[in-house]
Amino acid sequence: MEAASKLALFEETVLPHLDAAYNLARWLTRNEHDAEDIVQEAYMRAFRFFDSFHGGDGKAWLLAVVRNTSLTWRRREHGMAKVPFDEAAHSPAEAAASVESRLVEQARWGDVKDCMELLPPEFREVLVMRELEEMPYSDIATVACLPVGTVMSRLSRARRRLQDCVTGRMKGVAL
Amino acid sequence: MTCESARNLAGAYVDDELDATLGAQVREHIAGCDSCAELQTELLAMRGGIREHTPYYRAPADLRNRIRAAVRNEERQADGHWRWLALAAAILLAVSAAWNVSLLRSHSGGGDAIAQNILSSHLRSLMGTHLLDVPSSDRHTVKPWFNGKLDFSPDVRDFTAQGFPLIGGRIDYVADRSVAVLVYGRRQHVINVFTWPSAATGGDKEIEHNGYHMIHWDRGGMAWWAVSDLNIGELRQFENLYE
Numbered sequence: 001m002e003a004a005s006k007l008a009l010f011e012e013t014v015l016p017h018l019d020a021a022y023n024l025a026r027w028l029t030r031n032e033h034d035a036e037d038i039v040q041e042a043y044m045r046a047f048r049f050f051d052s053f054h055g056g057d058g059k060a061w062l063l064a065v066v067r068n069t070s071l072t073w074r075r076r077e078h079g080m081a082k083v084p085f086d087e088a089a090h091s092p093a094e095a096a097a098s099v100e101s102r103l104v105e106q107a108r109w110g111d112v113k114d115c116m117e118l119l120p121p122e123f124r125e126v127l128v129m130r131e132l133e134e135m136p137y138s139d140i141a142t143v144a145c146l147p148v149g150t151v152m153s154r155l156s157r158a159r160r161r162l163q164d165c166v167t168g169r170m171k172g173v174a175l
Numbered sequence: 176m177t178c179e180s181a182r183n184l185a186g187a188y189v190d191d192e193l194d195a196t197l198g199a200q201v202r203e204h205i206a207g208c209d210s211c212a213e214l215q216t217e218l219l220a221m222r223g224g225i226r227e228h229t230p231y232y233r234a235p236a237d238l239r240n241r242i243r244a245a246v247r248n249e250e251r252q253a254d255g256h257w258r259w260l261a262l263a264a265a266i267l268l269a270v271s272a273a274w275n276v277s278l279l280r281s282h283s284g285g286g287d288a289i290a291q292n293i294l295s296s297h298l299r300s301l302m303g304t305h306l307l308d309v310p311s312s313d314r315h316t317v318k319p320w321f322n323g324k325l326d327f328s329p330d331v332r333d334f335t336a337q338g339f340p341l342i343g344g345r346i347d348y349v350a351d352r353s354v355a356v357l358v359y360g361r362r363q364h365v366i367n368v369f370t371w372p373s374a375a376t377g378g379d380k381e382i383e384h385n386g387y388h389m390i391h392w393d394r395g396g397m398a399w400w401a402v403s404d405l406n407i408g409e410l411r412q413f414e415n416l417y418e
Contacts, residue, residue: 007250011243018242022234036238043242047249109224116229130190131225137192156186159221166224 010050013058014043020059020133021066027128028070030117034077042069060139067125067143074121115165123158130155176204181211189218265302289400290382290389292349296356297367297387297402300345306365307358308345317344321355327372329355330395334416339366359413366403366413373398383407390414 021042026035046053046065053061116124125144129135135143137151144151181204187193188201205211300306309320318331324346333341342358347369354371373393382389388410389402394417403410 007247010246015239015243018234018239019231022238023232026232032232032235035232036235039234039238040242040245044245044249047246109221109228112221112224113229116225127225131222132229132231137187137190152187152192155190156183159186159218162225163217163221 006050010047013053014046014050014062017059017062021062023132024063024066024125024128025070027116027124027132028067028121029073034073038070038073039066041073042066045069057139059133060135060142063129063133063139063143064145109166111169112162112166115162115169118165119158119161123154123161126151126155127158127162176200178204178208178211181205181208182214185211185214185218189215189222268298269302287382289350290391293367293369293389293400293402294384294387296347296349296369300347300356300358300367301365305345307343310343312341312343314341317341317357320344321346325353325355327355327397329357329370330397331357332417334359334413337416339413339416361403361405361409361413364403364405366401366405366410369400369402370397372396381407392417394418 018039021039022035025038025042026032029035029038042062042065045068046062049065116127119127122144126140129140129143130137137148137155140146141148141151146154181201184193184197184201185205188198188205191198193201205215309317311317311320312333312335314331314333318328321329321331321344329344331341331344335341339359339361342360342365344358345356346353347356348354349369350371352371354369357368357370359366359368374396379390379392381391387402387404388407389400390407390410392399392414399417401410401414405413
């Protein structure tokens with residue numbers, strides 16, 4: 001790819017998704033400064049590996065880079081080993097709250113942001129991509145390196161966890 | 176469809192990720208099942224709750240400019256890296272030139288100092304430091320350029336028609352004197368032709384060394400040396416043009 005056209009194509013297909021990149025990074029890091037650094041680093045990586053982008057939607061491709069950059073970042077900052085996410089370990093242990101109490105609790109979503117931030121990042125990212133970015137499962141699968149079926153089941157668990165958290169906080173407030 | 180299946184598919188259903196057939200089955204089930212209808216309402220309420228009460232973090236205004244600047248800078252540096260690579264290649268060539276010359280010296284038993292000088296000069300000229308003093312394909316420009324710079328006037332010819340275009344000339348220092356160097360091209364190859372006034376120098380000779388060829392001949396009271404990485408056949412063809 002010729003240098004000038006590579007730059008132009010990059011600015012045309014990848015740069016427009018800056019908000020999505022920042023939003024994902026911000027939710028994954030829960031910190032605005034880290035998010036900025038990650039997004040900038042991700043864009044540099046994306047530019048270096050732009051030859052591996054074979055057209056199509058630049059958003060999923062870019063978000064995959066952002067996600068990887070932020071995983072690297074997290075391991076570097078916190079010395080975390082790369083542990084595969086255990087779906088089973090994060091299944092809700094307690095029985096679902098009664099339908100009546102849930103109905104009441106839905107009146108209050110004020111804590112949903114806190115609850116989202118408390119979710120394990122593997123749940124948080126699929127919720128952000130689905131509910132805030134409104135991405136199809138296939139794109140989420142691309143970004144998170146998951147089979148589409150796993151995206152579906154993980155989203156389902158993430159939603160249950162979020163519901164439980166919001167419900168729990170409601171009870172806390174009520175008490 | 177069972178309640179359990181419908182509950183498992185409810186998320187994908189509200190996400191509009193089910194194919195038409197499956198979607199219709201879930202819709203049908205929900206229509207007749209209070210508990211599943213409840214779940215659907217919850218899921219939609221959660222969606223509304225998330226979208227209403229969680230921020231969509233937009234990138235700070237200056238981040239876009241910073242990224243654009245950084246990417247452009249990266250692009251320039253990438254160009255720079257190529258320049259560094261080219262320089263590294265030139266240095267490598269210089270090292271290999273020194274190596275070649277020392278090999279040549281050992282091969283010729285220290286006898287042919289002129290051949291060593293010429294090969295060194297040829298290699299130095301290719302390092303991009305000093306190939307041409309007078310870049311011109313016009314022999315009527317090149318020949319007069321030597322006037323007053325040398326104590327002789329070299330025979331400058333252009334062989335463009337024969338596929339060896341004249342590129343230009345320079346002055347170099349070989350065999351303890353200033354000499355004229357005429358530079359010719361052949362595809363991507365460079366031929367340096369060294370010439371200076373000289374009496375008998377021991378007849379024609381060909382030297383091959385590590386992929387470089389040198390041909391020496393005497394004509395018109397001048398010593399001539401042609402050196403190139405061109406194959407010997409084409410270099411002989413070039414020499415014959417002078418005959």
